[in-house]
Amino acid sequence: MAERIRLEKKIVTENDRLAAALAERFDEAGLLVVNLMSSPGAGKTSLLEQTARRLADDLRMAAVGGDLATDRDARRIIDAGMPCRQINTGRGCHLNGRQVAEAIEVYDLADLDILFIENVGNLVCPASFDLGEHRRVVVSSTPEGDDKPVKYPVAFRSADCVVLNKMDLVEATGFSPASFSGFVRDLGLDVPLLELSCKTGQGLGAWLDWLRTQREAVRCRAAPSPE
Ligand SMILES: Nc1nc2c(ncn2[C@@H]2O[C@H](COP(=O)(O)OP(=O)(O)OP(=O)(O)O)[C@@H](O)[C@H]2O)c(=O)[nH]1
Ligand SMILES: [Mg+2]
DSSP states (O other), X not given: OOOOOOOOSOOOOHHHHHHHHHHHHHHHHTOXXXXXXXXXXXXXXXXXXXXXXXXXXXSOEEEEEEESXXXXXXXXXHHTTXXXXXXXXXXXXXXXXXXXXXXGXXXXXXXXXXXXXXXXXXSSGGGGOOOSOSEEEEEEEGGGOTTHHHHSHHHHHTOSEEEEEOGGGHHHHTOOHHHHHHHHHHTTOOSOEEEOOTTTOTTHHHHHHHHHHHHHHHHHHHSOOOO
């Protein structure tokens, strides 16, 4: 009779090894790497467009973005003033370490302050694949409904920052910001929850401040300590 054996040890996958190598490269170069995750259409590309328009004079930024097909997002981000490489995953529902490693070949990481990774629009698979990033941001939006944190806890629990976008639609959609933040806290998360609108610009200042603070934290960690 077949015997069922319970595996308690985490299996180190090929992606874990690639992610560890990426993390080492990112740390050596001293830049901040931010992985953006959301369901399709929550506003990841819009957030990067706004970030490019408002921060490009202060910080050197670049992006890589994953979509099943087309280079539409990359063209939008480039038009907003940030270099971007598009990765087409075909049927793949998330980015992996190999795809990111190939896409960043065109960048001199030491010349960048922030690298953004726009993951494939999907609130399930991307959460399980480390890309060597320093910070994960989950972007949610008001038309999706206020219960997403409890329905997709794996993604939200892995976040260092939660962005709630499309606040301009809060009344039209009947979205309850209080319920949403309650669900986030119920997961035991103690991370910033930034309410904003990429359409009106409301709340974008707090997002840019958060980015600057994270950039500084990573830069200080990477700087060699004085003798
Ligand atoms: N009303 C409103 N619309 C927004 C806002 N932010 C983004 N949108 C719109 O929402 C749609 C999707 O935005 P994207 O930025 O493409 O979303 P995304 O998360 O990058 O989408 P995928 O890459 O397909 O997963 C676009 O039509 C945007 O113009 C916002 O704050 N308010
Ligand atoms: Mg996009």
